[in-house]
Amino acid sequence: MTRVIEGSQAVAEAVKLAKAKVVSAYPITPQTHIVEELARLCSDGTMDARFICVESEHSAMASVIGAASGGVRAFTASSSHGLALMHEMLHWASAARLPIVMAEVNRALGPGWNLWLDQTDSLAQRDTGWIQIYVSDGQEALDTTLAAYRLAEIVNLPVMVVLDAFFLSHTYEPVDVPSQEDVDRFLPPYSPKFLLDTKAPYVLGEVAPPSVYMEMRRSIQSAMESAPEALEAVDEEFRSIFGRGYGPVEAYRCEDADIVIAATGTTAGTARVAVDALRDRGEKVGLLRIRLFRPFPARAVHEALRGTKKVAVLDRNCSFGAGGIFAQETRAALYNLGGPPVHSYIAGLGGRDVTPSLVEELYFDAKKAAAPAPESVWLGLREELCK
Amino acid sequence: MKASRLDSLNVSLFISRSSASTSSNKTGSWSFSRPRRAERSAPCSAACPCSEDIPRIEMLASRGLADEALASILEENPLPGTCGRVCFHPCEAACNRGGIDEAVSVNALERSLSDATVTAAPPARKLPPSARKKITIIGSGPAGLSAAYFLARLGHECEILEASSAAGGLLRWGIPEYRLPSAALEREIARVESLGVRIRLGRPAGEDMLAEPSRGRDAVVIATGHGRPSALGVPGDELALDALGMLARSRRGEERRFPRGGAPVAVVGGGNTAVDAARTLLRLGAEPIIVYRRRREDMPAIGAEIEAALAEGVRILPLAAPSAIEGSDGKMALKLRRMRSGDAGADGRASVAPVPGEDFALEVSAVYAAVGASAAERWMLPREGSALRLARCAIDPTAAGGRPVAYAGDLTIGRESVSDAIASGKEAAIALDALFSFGIKGVAAEIERALAADGGSASMEAYSRGPRATRSRAIVKAEDLNADYIERSRRANGRALESAKAALSFAEVECGLGPAEAAAQAGRCLNCGICNDCDNCRTFCPEAAVDVGPPGSGDPAWTSPRAPNLDYCKGCGICATECPRGALSMEEASS
DSSP: OEEEEEHHHHHHHHHHHTTOSEEEEOOOTTTHHHHHHHHHHHHTTSSOOEEEEOSSHHHHHHHHHHHHHTTSOEEEEEOHHHHHHTHHHHHHHHHTTOOOEEEEEEOOOSSSOOOSOOTHHHHTTTTSSOEEEEOOSHHHHHHHHHHHHHHHHHHTOOEEEEEETTTTTTOEEEEEOOOHHHHHHHSOOOOOSSOOOTTSOOOBSOOOOHHHHHHHHHHHHHHHHHHHHHHHHHHHHHHHHHSOOOOSEEEESOTTOSEEEEEOTTHHHHHHHHHHHHHHTTOOEEEEEEOEEESOOHHHHHHHTTTOSEEEEEESOOBTTTBOHHHHHHHHHHHHHOOOOEEEEEOOGGGOOOOHHHHHHHHHHHHHOSSOOSSOEEOSOOGGGOO | OOOHHHHTOOOOOOOOBOSSOSTTOOGGGGOSEEEEEOOOBOHHHHHOTTOOOHHHHHHHHHTTOHHHHHHHHHHHOSOHHHHHHHOOOHHHHHOGGGGTSOOOOHHHHHHHHHHHOOOOOOOOOOOOTTTOOEEEEEOOSHHHHHHHHHHHHTTOEEEEEOSSSSSOTHHHHTSOTTTSOHHHHHHHHHHHHTTTOEEETTOOOOTHHHHOOTTTOOEEEEOOOOOEEOOOOSTTGGGSEEHHHHHHHHHHTOSOOOOTTOOOEEEEOOSHHHHHHHHHHHHTTOOEEEEOSSOGGGOOSOHHHHHHHHHHTOEEEOSEEEEEEEEETTEEEEEEEEEEEEEEOTTSSEEEEEEEEEEEEEEESEEEEOSOEEOSSGGGSOOTTTOEEOSSOEEEEEEETTEEEEEOSTTTOSSOOHHHHHHHHHHHHHHHHHHHHHOGGGHHHHHHHTBOSTTOOBOHHHHTTOGGGGSOOSBOOGGGSOGGGOOOOOOOOOEEOOHHHHTTSOSOSEEEOOHHHHHHHHTTOOOTTSOOOOOHHHHHOTTOOEEEOOTTOSOTTTOOSEEEOTTTOOOOOHHHHHOTTSOEEEEEOOO
16 A cells, blocks of 8 residues: 655554564664654554663664564664664674664764764674665665565574665655565564574573684675575565565666766665756766665676776765775775776765755766776865865 | 575574573572562551552452452451442552552542452351350441451351441441442441341440350450540530431431521531531531631541532631530521631641630521540440550450450540441451450460551451461562553542532432443552562563463462572572562572
């Protein structure tokens, strides 16, 4: 049934349809609407689930780790400082191989205090062993949350579904909310590969000496390496039931493009408009929307950029001292596989608008540059404040 | 669906997990303290003159176990349908929930349970014939009924001598029908009789009862209550009528109706009798004014009754003390002194003194005195010297020609209330039973043993060595509760007749709580001090070392089948901290 709902509500609907049994979260703008809705669904009995109130995000993640260890589907959501506070437990969740799903609404970190879109919070967690998927609209947020459980339970790794603050979390859009029956066909009841059982107790997470620790780490990496194939298979199943699907990347008008703009989330929507406008003016430009960030879909990116002369990556984040993070990852992925030079651009931090004309500015800057600048190029800066 | 692709996917999963069971690791051996189910007493129960086990009653009621809940009340109180209507409910003032949002509606719940189910009296103790005593109780008011009920349950043979034509004493003749309908009272008297108690009506007792111990009588209980109303003590006070006498005539249907438009009638006093008399006179067509010498807030009557009287149209004239009554029947002047309230006196109430030159008078058609009463005859009072005085009764081992006499009811209690009278009768019954077993020297110790809580009164269950006897007498204070687990909610007392309508008839004013509402209100009780199976201890135990038996194991009405498994309990104390109601405590483990 198509309903006009917020991106936040789309996520909550998916969690409900996935029949999560435990939700634990600490509220933080702009994640709040997701957990408010889930708290309501838990308290009024719509969901047969327990909402565990906690005093911090660290405890929220610890609670869902406990729930998942007990063998049930668990969910949490966070943003920005909240996610940063979870950091220790993020490592624990992945190394414990628990299929937890989290919605993460990208928000800037302070100071200066800022509630708006900036991807640095989730990207700073790239080494924690979580699968990360960046979504661009309400429908995709719902669909990806459902698929995240399927994927997580196959590879035994936690999945972070990443949404843009406000542009997605707080925007109402028509969303096809699938029936429970269809969701049940796609997502079978959770059958954990291991769980804590008080009747047959054993230790989870016990000491791992040098003789075994390395193999455990290798196992996490192996699971990550199998994630792209698993995601593709999950996507196929999803498509067969719901008639729509996604993929690790989305290539738009890239086939004959000389220059491809790479973007993520809602920014890709703006870039799509700019690409169409530029194409109308005869520019050979395409768009590569990167959905999967961990594991980084190197082959899919390489494939999409085959024949492209330049790729210009638009980052709404900055790794200080290194620049835009998607650009770094793209550059690293293409270095051995071969591919076009990577031009790195940073724009729209802390919720600043990225307009179609800014995307055009990016395109023409990349087009005229003989070679990529050594550092990321910052677009849309107020020069009078940069002295 | 093509499930094959995902099924064949081989995902590495090598985790840190022990290969052997950890059950052989008895972590309990590390502990130096351990949790103990240390059930404690609730402040409501300690405040209840009848020592009802309120947290347990409400726990049972909230689970829909109305019969079991009422059985628990009947363990301590033979007259729940009466107390549920007329008790001044000190339990609610003591309720720990009062400091969180609003006190639990204990009083309305007691009435609801009593009205909703017909539960038999608990079974009587079987005594060998040699131990079974024959006891005569004088008076069938709350104290007499209570003494007979508890003595009968302790296995003795009881008869009650009642001077009037019907049983109930003050409950029948002193409390108006609109507060305590006859039908409710009859049920309770029938329950007392069901234990084999014979009530002989129209049998006034005299001092010869004490002179004639023969006729196979082993003991006497004097529970006559007040027989002599106090006079106002002012010139012309012979013109005043006795308010209790008027209430009795009204209950018999013998009281006159007042003509419309007559002069107001004055009721002098501030207790429940004054308020009952005023509301009764209102229903008989009069225009009553309560005249009280202190401030309105000093009136000893139940606050809700005062509010109801005012709402129905009774007027209250505070700080006015009669100085004389002049005139004759039908047209008289009640001379009054304007009083001024001063500092608090020794009893905690503000003292009053006349304001010079501010005398005034009320023109009234009648004056009713409701200023207390005293014993009708001297023999009804305990003898000085030989009687052992207990908290609410007195016992004299030889007053009836060498046989024991117990004194109970209004003449031996400090606070005159129905519940205190019931408690007095119970205490007298326990005291006599103890006297039969241990002699007079053993009585005080047995009464002490029967106290259920610090500062509380005697409990039949504790005296009978029931499960409650194992509970600590220490009272759970508000700060002992874990308020994090208490959801705020509103109390309800049930509906009542609209005041304007209520004042037109003797129909019962309070309508009580319906069964569903009552169960919900009972669920507001925090069950201070007792386990109500909330499972917090088990949920939060990091060792999963709180064992729970299968549902239905143990006595569901009493013992929750939860116990710490000391093989694995490390003694961290989380269970005791997380217990919302203070029913767990930590104690040092013996080595």
